[in-house]
Amino acid sequence: MLQTTFIRDNRELTIAGLIKKHYKDPEAAVDRIIELDRLRRETQQELDAVLTQSNAKAKEIGGLMKEGKKAEAETAKGETAVLKERSKELDEQHKSIEEELQSELVKLPNLPHESVPEGRTAEDNINELEQGAKPVLPEGAQPHWELIKKLGGKQAPIIDFELGNKITAAGFPVYKGKAARLQRAMIAFFLDEAGKAGYTEVQVPILINADSGFGTGQLPDKEGQMYHDAADDLYLIPTAEVPVTNQYRDVIVQENDLPIKNVAYTPCFRREAGSWGAHVRGLNRLHQFDKVEIVQICKPEDSYQALEAMSDHVKGLLEKLELPFRILRLCGGDMGFTSALTFDFEVWSAGQERWLECSSVSNFETYQANRLKLRYKTADKKTQLLHTLNGSALALPRILASLLENNQQADGTIRVPAVLVPYCGFDTIE
RNA sequence: AGAGAGAUGGCAGAGUGGUCGAAUGCGGCGGUCUUGAAAACCGUUGUAGGGUAACCUACCGGGGGUUCGAAUCCCUCUCUCUCUGCCA
Structure with a gap:
């Protein structure tokens, strides 16, 4: 959420920014806010004045009662009626x-x-x-949704969409045997790498309340995109960003505790309402998927350096996985509601011959912190909003998809990248 | 799920109608003393909104009510704890 004082002092700048984000009718919205802010202050000044009078009268009556001046007290009581009426109105x-x-x-x-x-x-x-060379695939190479059918031996398909459909619904696959093991290996690898980079691992709830949803900006903007449990009014998280960042809701952080760096593995749930198309196959888009998320909270002056560091961390993961990727700086119209700057990482999916988004690293500046009331005390004892950042490091399904496709061998087996072998205990999927 | 108790500042904890933004202790910060530290002593120490400022206003779990006046009384919601039940 933007700060009223900022909008008031930077009307043109705000409008220009909103235009870049393709916000409709930004001038009207900004001017309405400036007007409401003016009205708010005006009303408060008047209200405060009336309350000051009321408080004075009440004290006066208290004094009179103590002195036993009953009659005078009663007269004074009568005088408060008007003030009471007016304060209620205001x-x-x-x-x-x-x-x-x-x-x-x-x-x-x-x-x-x-x-x-x-x-x-x-x-x-x-x-x-x-970065990274796109692999030259053997004759008869296939996209992952075809590959999985033949992998897993008797357990085939190694990733079972039909089975998930039976248990739950479309978009909830079952990973079997080596696929399941590979999932666990990737999670452990990603968590370990983040640990080495100084992130503290946290395990957080995957159901969140409305306050948390509001804090990081999923509510009210993306209400329909989250699974909602009506009985207890809780939401399934679309990303670990929500519970991890909300740890620090309503917190004033000590300056020397900064920056805060957290990493969490969680499953993520997305209804993907309206975005389910015919071209969305296999692991490309799911209702439930696994993700390791890194989150940083830091001083405003440090946040863009932190964003750079987070980007480099994600880059390092993709390099270690030996996957070709590209980094995109998102344009105003394509970036998220709450973000000030986002880098998307896309991994090359050789079987589909297309780029798949596998990470999104963003700086939210004070936008989330303002909603979260997440602040710190500066050396000169001023309370100031912090900056929040997060990034996927990484989201699993599309990594798995490109891993299967890019590493398919002429004999139909899949080569596991060396870095994952110690984690999963095998170097080939057949 | 049933019964009971409770929710007050960073923490602990007092406060049952006015002088309470709130005692006291701990913690934090500043100082005195000390070669330095500890101890002791002195001072200071919540958040938000408004105002150029002096200062004013709101906040004692949330919401509503009674009253001239509410942390304190009433209603309601939420949450926490203890016991019982169930359970990974």
């Missing part, structure tokens, strides 16, 4: 203005960083880096 006005201000404020996305390119769609993203 209080209601103040509340409704604040409510409207809040609901307008919540609609605004974060402003993009100056380095964010102009553009509306994925076509306009900037290719920052492309």
Whole structure:
């Protein structure tokens, strides 16, 4: 959430940022907020004045009662009626203005960083880096949804979508044998790598309440994208970002505890309402998937350096997995609601001959922190909002897809990257 | 799920209608003393909104009510703890 004072002091800048993000009618929205803020302060000043009088009268009556001046006290009581009436009126006005201000404020996305390119769609993203040679596949190479059918021996298919469909629904696959083992190996590898990079591992709930959903910006913006348990009013997490970051909701951090670096493995759940298309096959898009997420909370002046470091960490993982990838700097129209700057990592999927997004690393600046009330005390004792960042490191399914496809051998087996062998205990899937 | 108890500042914990933003202890910060540290002593120490400022206002789990006046009384919701039950 953007800060009212910032909008008030930076009207043009705010509008320009919203335009870059393709927000409709930004001028009207910004001006309405500035107007509501003016009204709010005006009403509060009047309300405070009335309350000051009321408080004074109440004290006066208390004094008179003590002195036994009953009659005078009664007279004074009569005088409070008008004040009471007026304060009630102003209080209601103040509340409704604040409510409207809040609901307008919540609609605004974060402003993009100056380095964010102009553009509306994925076509306009900037290719920052492309690394690793695309493999030359053997004759008869296939996409992963075909490969899995023949893998796993008697257990085939090694990733069973039909079975998951029976148990739950489409988009909830069952991983069997070496596929299951490989999943666990990747999770352990990713967690270990993050540990080496200084991230503290945390295990967090995968159900969250509405306050947490609001804190990181999933609510109210993405209400329909999360699975919701109506009985207890809890949501299944779409990403570990939500519970991990919400650890620090309503917290004032000690300056020397910064930066905070957490890593968590969780399953993630996405309803993907409306985005299920015919071209979305196999592991490309799921309702449930596994992900290791890194989160950083740091001082404003350090956040872009942290973003760089997080990007490098993700890059390192892909290098170690020997997968070709590219890094995109997302344009204004393609980036997320809460983000100021996002790098998407896409892994090359040789069987499909297309890039698959496998990580998204973002700096949210103070946007989440403002909702979370996540702050720290500066050396001169001022309370200031922190910056929050997160990134996938990594999301498993598309890594697995490209691993299967890129590493398919002429004999139909799959080569496991060396770095995972100690974790899973085999170097080939047949 | 049943019965009972409770929710107060970073923590512990007092406060049952006015002088309470709130005693006291611990912790934190600053100082005195000391070669240094500890101890002791002195001072200081919540959050938010408004105001150029002096200062004003709100907040004692959330919401509502009674009253001139509520941390304190009433209603309601939520949560926590203890015991019983169930259970990985």
